[in-house]
Amino acid sequence: MTEAFLNQIRQFIVEEIIPLEAKFLHDWTATAHALEAKRDKIRALGLWGLHLPTALGGMGLSLVEFGQLSEVLATSPLGHYAFNAQAPDIGNTELLHQFGTKYQQENFLHPLAEGKIRSCFAMTEPEFAGSNPINMATTAVLEGDEYVVNGHKWYTSSADGATFAIVMAITNPDNPPHQRASMLIVPNATKGFQIVRNISVMGEAGSGWMSHAEVRFDNCRIPKENLIGEAGKGFALAQHRLGPGRIHHCMRWVGISERALDMTIRYALKRELNIGEPLANQQVIQHWIAESRANINAARLMVLDTAKKIDANGAAATRNEISAIKFFVPKVMLEVLDRALQVHGGLGMSDDTILAFWYRHERASRIYDGADEVHKTALAKHILKSYQ
Ligand SMILES: Cc1cc2nc3c(=O)[nH]c(=O)nc-3n(C[C@H](O)[C@H](O)[C@H](O)COP(=O)(O)OP(=O)(O)OC[C@H]3O[C@@H](n4cnc5c(N)ncnc54)[C@H](O)[C@@H]3O)c2cc1C
Numbered sequence: 001m002t003e004a005f006l007n008q009i010r011q012f013i014v015e016e017i018i019p020l021e022a023k024f025l026h027d028w029t030a031t032a033h034a035l036e037a038k039r040d041k042i043r044a045l046g047l048w049g050l051h052l053p054t055a056l057g058g059m060g061l062s063l064v065e066f067g068q069l070s071e072v073l074a075t076s077p078l079g080h081y082a083f084n085a086q087a088p089d090i091g092n093t094e095l096l097h098q099f100g101t102k103y104q105q106e107n108f109l110h111p112l113a114e115g116k117i118r119s120c121f122a123m124t125e126p127e128f129a130g131s132n133p134i135n136m137a138t139t140a141v142l143e144g145d146e147y148v149v150n151g152h153k154w155y156t157s158s159a160d161g162a163t164f165a166i167v168m169a170i171t172n173p174d175n176p177p178h179q180r181a182s183m184l185i186v187p188n189a190t191k192g193f194q195i196v197r198n199i200s201v202m203g204e205a206g207s208g209w210m211s212h213a214e215v216r217f218d219n220c221r222i223p224k225e226n227l228i229g230e231a232g233k234g235f236a237l238a239q240h241r242l243g244p245g246r247i248h249h250c251m252r253w254v255g256i257s258e259r260a261l262d263m264t265i266r267y268a269l270k271r272e273l274n275i276g277e278p279l280a281n282q283q284v285i286q287h288w289i290a291e292s293r294a295n296i297n298a299a300r301l302m303v304l305d306t307a308k309k310i311d312a313n314g315a316a317a318t319r320n321e322i323s324a325i326k327f328f329v330p331k332v333m334l335e336v337l338d339r340a341l342q343v344h345g346g347l348g349m350s351d352d353t354i355l356a357f358w359y360r361h362e363r364a365s366r367i368y369d370g371a372d373e374v375h376k377t378a379l380a381k382h383i384l385k386s387y388q
Contacts, residue, residue: 001065009047009072009083016041017076024078025351028210031078038082039115049113051085053097056113063244063307067251071300074255077357081209084115088157090248091241092119092166095183099229099237108164108185117163122153122186122215123238130155131374133168134177134235138217140169140184142224147171149186149220155368159213160198160206162188167217172232181234185226192218202360243315243322246369250303250325253333253365254296256358260333260340261292263355267344279343288339295332302328320382323375330365330372337362 016038024031042048051066052058061069073079080086089112096109111117124130125137138151149169159165164187171182186193198211205211229237268280268289279285306321315322337359341348348355366372 001061001068006068006072009069010075012042012045012047013072013076013079013082017078017082020078021076021354024210025354025357028207032208035078035082039084042083047083048115049084051083051090052093052113056093056097056109062311063247064304064311066244067247067304067307070248070251071255071258074252075259077354077361079255080252084113086209087245087248088121089119091245092121094244095166095228095237095241098240101225103225104185104228111163118158118161118209120156120159120162120165120213122156122159122165123168124155125152126154126214127152131371133238134180136168136170136181138167138169139173140167140171140182140227142171143221145224146221147184147224147227149184149192149217149222151217152215153217154199154212154214156213156215158209158211159188159195159215160211161208164188165193165215166228168234168238171227171234175232178235179232182231183228183234183237184222185228186217186220186222190220190222192216192220194218202363204360239315242369243310243318246322246326247303247307247310249365249369250299250306250329253329253362254300254303256362257292257296257299257333257336260336260355260358261289261296263353264292264336264340264343265289267347271343271345285343288343292336292339296336299325299329299332320379323370323379323382326370326375327366327372330362333362333365 020031020034023034049056049058050069051061054060070080070085073083073085093109093112096104096112100109112119123133127137128135138149138153140147140149149167151169156165164185167184167186168181169184170180172180194216196214196216198205198207198213201212268285269278271279273279303325306318306325309318309321337355341355341359344353344355347353350356
């Protein structure tokens with residue numbers, strides 16, 4: 001991926017997307033409308049679906065290349081959405097591209113890749129610890145040519161306005177624990193699919209793509225053709241979804257950190273404690289800038305190194321590195337955001353900049369896709385085992 005190409009994307013984000021942030025913080029529906037016009041512009045510039053495999057009209061990027069692109073897109077919370085590379089759709093796109101049948105690809109993958117529809121991913125249940133997802137109560141029972149889905153999920157991100165959910169449900173209760181569940185496509189319009197609410201997260205329930213729903217499946221009947229892969233292979237599929245997914249998240253967090261540091265530096269140079277005495281003259285601020293710079297550089301190199309190893313050897317062989325970045329990068333980002341907020345003082349606490357939004361919503365980075373503690377334990381156990 002050339003620097004000139006990344007600069008083109010960078011410029012688009014700065015000129016076309018960042019100006020929408022003020023609206024976005026107060027009104028998702030209006031922002032989504034404005035973003036459609038930007039998406040058309042991206043299509044016209046030939047920049048649509050860059051992240052997709054070549055078979056779907058994309059550039060067939062390696063994970064390292066996608067990581068570099070993702071960092072640039074992440075400098076605005078709207079960047080990935082504008083380029084149709086947003087979670088959870090990007091993970092579902094990858095999954096359906098690799099494992100979907102022709103029917104599933106035509107009906108769900110292609111409209112998703114074209115940005116005509118959105119999707120969501122429903123695995124976590126309020127009644128069970130998501131950190132050990134083999135425990136779940138949602139079931140999908142085969143009756144003739146249909147699966148009947150019953151269950152209760154929450155934190156189904158972006159379910160509001162989505163066309164379908166990929167649902168993890170028990171299909172083979174008598175199998176060993178990791179082979180009991182399957183992934184199934186449940187269209188949101190299916191009778192019995194109910195969005196109970198958009199959960200208020202850090203004070204905001206949000207809407208549309210910017211929301212996390214509690215959902216119920218009450219005797220939802222779907223064609224048996226909606227089963228992805230083989231019955232009982234849901235967790236194996238989830239593993240495929242998670243390796244690259246963690247690179248996506250981590251490079252997004254590097255991009256957020258980079259913008260927060262940029263804002264810190266600009267504000268420290270501009271804000272004067274006395275006439276002619278900018279905040280940047282204070283040594284404590286200088287140290288924060290230096291620490292943020294060093295930590296972001298370290299985080300980026302760790303993630304790109306992990307992406308390179310996944311590209312070469314696959315995610316299973318890279319699990320230690322994946323665990324390491326999953327707890328290391330959020331820590332870096334949250335520290336950088338905290339310093340940025342502190343430097344901005346009262347302005348940082350307000351929603352007049354994007355910092356407070358990130359400070360609220362990115363705290364979840366230490367919880368989803370494996371809580372810090374889970375990844376630290378997994379990494380330490382592998383290290384200890386290698387000494388025995
Ligand atoms: C903003 C957001 C978006 C999300 N989006 C989705 C989505 O789209 N689809 C979906 O299915 N789910 C989603 N989730 C759910 C997410 O995957 C779960 O929250 C996560 O897996 C943790 O599960 P839990 O919340 O049940 O916490 P629990 O598993 O109950 O864990 C609670 C806490 O216990 C600690 N803990 C857990 N395991 C260990 C351990 N082994 N050792 C030590 N301490 C431990 C950790 O501190 C953890 O935070 C989302 C969550 C959030 C916050």
